Amino acid sequence: LNVVLVAGNSGCNQNQVAVVVETPAHSALAGPLTYRHERALEPGTLLRVPLGRRTTAGLSWPATTGAPDGVELRAVVEAFDALPALGAQWCALVEFAARYYQRGIGEVALAVLPPELRRLGAAQLAQRVARLRKAAAEAPPPHADEPAPAPTAAQGDALARLAELPRSAPALLHGLTGSGKTEVYLRSAERALTAGRQALVLVPEINLTPQLEARFAARFGGRRIVSLHSALTPAQRLRAWLLAHLGLADLVLGTRLAVFAPLPRLGLIVVDEEHDPSYKQQEGARYSARDLAVWRGRQLGVPVLLGSATPSLESWQRALDGRYAHVALPARVGDAALPTVRLFDLNRLPRGEAPALAPPIIDAVRARVERGEQALLLLNRRGYAPVLHCTNCGWKSACAHCSAWRVFHKVDRTLRCHHCGAQQRVPRHCPDCGNADIAPIGRGTERLEEQLAALLPGARIGRIDADTTRRAGALQARLAEVHAGDIDVLVGTQMVAKGHDFRRVTLVAAVNPDSALFASDFRAAERLFALLMQAAGRAGRDRAFSASSEMWLQTWHPQHALFAALRAHDYDAFAAAQLAERRAAGMPPFAHLALLRTDARSADAAQAFLHDAASAAATLPGADAVMVYPPVPLAVARVAGIERMQMLVESASRPALQRLLAAWQPALQALRSRHRTVQRWAIDVDPHAI
Numbered sequence: 001l002n003v004v005l006v007a008g009n010s011g012c013n014q015n016q017v018a019v020v021v022e023t024p025a026h027s028a029l030a031g032p033l034t035y036r037h038e039r040a041l042e043p044g045t046l047l048r049v050p051l052g053r054r055t056t057a058g059l060s061w062p063a064t065t066g067a068p069d070g071v072e073l074r075a076v077v078e079a080f081d082a083l084p085a086l087g088a089q090w091c092a093l094v095e096f097a098a099r100y101y102q103r104g105i106g107e108v109a110l111a112v113l114p115p116e117l118r119r120l121g122a123a124q125l126a127q128r129v130a131r132l133r134k135a136a137a138e139a140p141p142p143h144a145d146e147p148a149p150a151p152t153a154a155q156g157d158a159l160a161r162l163a164e165l166p167r168s169a170p171a172l173l174h175g176l177t178g179s180g181k182t183e184v185y186l187r188s189a190e191r192a193l194t195a196g197r198q199a200l201v202l203v204p205e206i207n208l209t210p211q212l213e214a215r216f217a218a219r220f221g222g223r224r225i226v227s228l229h230s231a232l233t234p235a236q237r238l239r240a241w242l243l244a245h246l247g248l249a250d251l252v253l254g255t256r257l258a259v260f261a262p263l264p265r266l267g268l269i270v271v272d273e274e275h276d277p278s279y280k281q282q283e284g285a286r287y288s289a290r291d292l293a294v295w296r297g298r299q300l301g302v303p304v305l306l307g308s309a310t311p312s313l314e315s316w317q318r319a320l321d322g323r324y325a326h327v328a329l330p331a332r333v334g335d336a337a338l339p340t341v342r343l344f345d346l347n348r349l350p351r352g353e354a355p356a357l358a359p360p361i362i363d364a365v366r367a368r369v370e371r372g373e374q375a376l377l378l379l380n381r382r383g384y385a386p387v388l389h390c391t392n393c394g395w396k397s398a399c400a401h402c403s404a405w406r407v408f409h410k411v412d413r414t415l416r417c418h419h420c421g422a423q424q425r426v427p428r429h430c431p432d433c434g435n436a437d438i439a440p441i442g443r444g445t446e447r448l449e450e451q452l453a454a455l456l457p458g459a460r461i462g463r464i465d466a467d468t469t470r471r472a473g474a475l476q477a478r479l480a481e482v483h484a485g486d487i488d489v490l491v492g493t494q495m496v497a498k499g500h501d502f503r504r505v506t507l508v509a510a511v512n513p514d515s516a517l518f519a520s521d522f523r524a525a526e527r528l529f530a531l532l533m534q535a536a537g538r539a540g541r542d543r544a545f546s547a548s549s550e551m552w553l554q555t556w557h558p559q560h561a562l563f564a565a566l567r568a569h570d571y572d573a574f575a576a577a578q579l580a581e582r583r584a585a586g587m588p589p590f591a592h593l594a595l596l597r598t599d600a601r602s603a604d605a606a607q608a609f610l611h612d613a614a615s616a617a618a619t620l621p622g623a624d625a626v627m628v629y630p631p632v633p634l635a636v637a638r639v640a641g642i643e644r645m646q647m648l649v650e651s652a653s654r655p656a657l658q659r660l661l662a663a664w665q666p667a668l669q670a671l672r673s674r675h676r677t678v679q680r681w682a683i684d685v686d687p688h689a690i
């Protein structure tokens with residue numbers, strides 16, 4: 001039997017070791033467990049320890065308080081000495097993330113390690129480490145880095161500003177698409193590498209790592225560059241992580257997970273496209289990699305460079321307050337012109353269903369095709385049509401398990417739910433009245449592609465969205481076709497707006513930007529503006545074509561302030577207007593938010609849990625500094641038969657909110673016994689959407 005606490009004194013001449021282990025959500029909040037071991041262990045040593053009837057992976061942790069006298073402790077089974085300890089600073093990063101985002105320390109610590117690390121035995125791990133060290137020792141010394149192109153005047157100014165900053169001051173590098181932010185990253189990295197340090201470069205999407213890796217590899221030929229992201233095989237991920245941790249990799253490029261990479265010589269953190277929502281983890285510990293990067297830089301006294309053409313309003317406000325240095329790159333490299341932004345007022349069209357594209361936009365696309373240039377059409381909705389309906393009785397293709405429509409995919413004649421994944425054949429007749437005339441409403445990328453093919457006979461039309469890029473390598477292949485000029489018109493979702501350097505695109509058109517204009521989410525306008533600015537940045541990157549580059553928007557709301565700011569390429573004006581609204585409404589960055597989300601079999605059960613949670617919050621010390629709003633269903637309330645509700649918690653003070661959340665946890669755990677039909681609950685701190 002596994003009796004952990006037994007009075008006795010047999011273990012008294014051994015060392016007590018604090019250990020964190022991975023435990024199910026919400027049970028590990030009490031912090032590290034205490035074990036004994038024959039010698040003291042450095043913080044962050046990988047271990048195997050007994051837990052109940054099994055053994056599990058753990059990490060030694062900076063000691064807090066020891067076990068009380070007279071308690072017999074269980075012994076550590078095995079310490080993996082071949083792997084250097086992760087160290088106190090890494091432990092501090094994890095502990096901060098766990099505390100701030102309301103998760104268990106062990107849960108976060110073990111979740112961010114490569115899974116392969118826990119699968120391997122001590123001997124296998126020792127062998128891997130030895131092999132990497134041997135290969136590094138035998139590798140030829142790094143040859144001189146490629147000579148960098150001379151910086152533009154603006155880049156030179158930006159680099160001079162960055163060099164003057166105190167090391168721990170984060171800098172917001174604010175530059176339009178095409179203004180040469182990457183060159184500033186490269187030169188900042190060069191400075192860190194020359195000083196013998198490592199550089200960590202975070203990017204929002206896995207798809208953007210290959211091209212950035214190519215840029216870095218071209219500049220830093222002899223350096224070891226590794227990528228860390230979730231699409232690697234377990235063995236690749238372990239190898240990259242080990243190279244980072246052993247200090248053998250000089251540059252680590254990665255997605256949000258890489259913010260936890262142990263880097264013993266870290267000297268620079270770059271967060272590219274810092275506004276991108278993908279930096280926020282959406283399950284488990286819902287951390288923001290950008291915010292953790294800033295924390296990590298402060299902790300280590302290492303510069304953090306946040307780059308964006310459209311900074312998040314949080315970062316922008318910090319720059320306005322002077323908490324971040326604002327470093328601007330005002331012009332595009334080579335003075336390539338920004339595209340002219342044109343609006344088409346859909347109200348000018350005769351009544352009836354709007355065409356795929358307004359006539360002047362079709363003419364503009366046709367002109368590009370005839371001149372051998374390229375056009376990019378942005379429609380943030382995949383599938384053929386968002387819903388099918390019966391013209392006789394009004395039946396619509398609702399999902400049986402979700403409060404959402406099933407999307408019509410014509411290519412395989414299916415109706416698919418984009419929330420639960422349920423899929424069915426398109427019915428031949430209306431399931432309610434038997435009418436054979438069921439028709440699509442609205443438009444997705446698949447339908448737009450079909451309509452364009454009809455409008456532009458002979459044009460080569462390509463589509464990039466989650467459906468056409470599911471196969472490994474499909475996205476790279478499609479992008480290569482665009483780069484080679486084998487595609488005249490590219491239709492895509494927001495996937496195409498990000499980062500890709502299309503040299504011959506001179507027209508970008510947003511087909512349905514209105515859908516985000518009046519969304520209930522307070523960040524919808526910020527996201528739409530960033531997406532459209534980024535999409536506009538795809539046009540005219542090559543100076544030879546930049547004079548003719550245009551962005552077209554077809555909208556029912558041409559007077560909207562967002563479009564006026566976009567036409568003027570005026571981020572500052574847009575941000576000022578948004579910040580004024582946020583301040584008036586008491587929204588971030590002027591208030592701090594958390595959500596308590598819950599999933600249950602019924603909406604009543606979810607609501608009852610949240611009501612009790614609110615009552616519990618009201619009794620906690622400091623509750624008067626925090627506002628708890630009534631429970632509401634999520635925008636898509638039911639997914640796969642589960643009802644989802646949430647409750648907003650808000651405070652003008654971040655510490656007050658943090659105090660309340662920490663005190664709330666035990667109360668929420670206690671509520672579970674009274675709410676057995678609640679499947680799970682989770683706290684989302686600094687949520688991205690509410």
Ligand SMILES: [Zn+2]
Pocket residue numbers: 390391392393394395430431432433434435
């Ligand atoms: Zn019908």
Ligand SMILES: [Zn+2]
Pocket residue numbers: 399400401402404417418419420421422639640
């Ligand atoms: Zn569904």
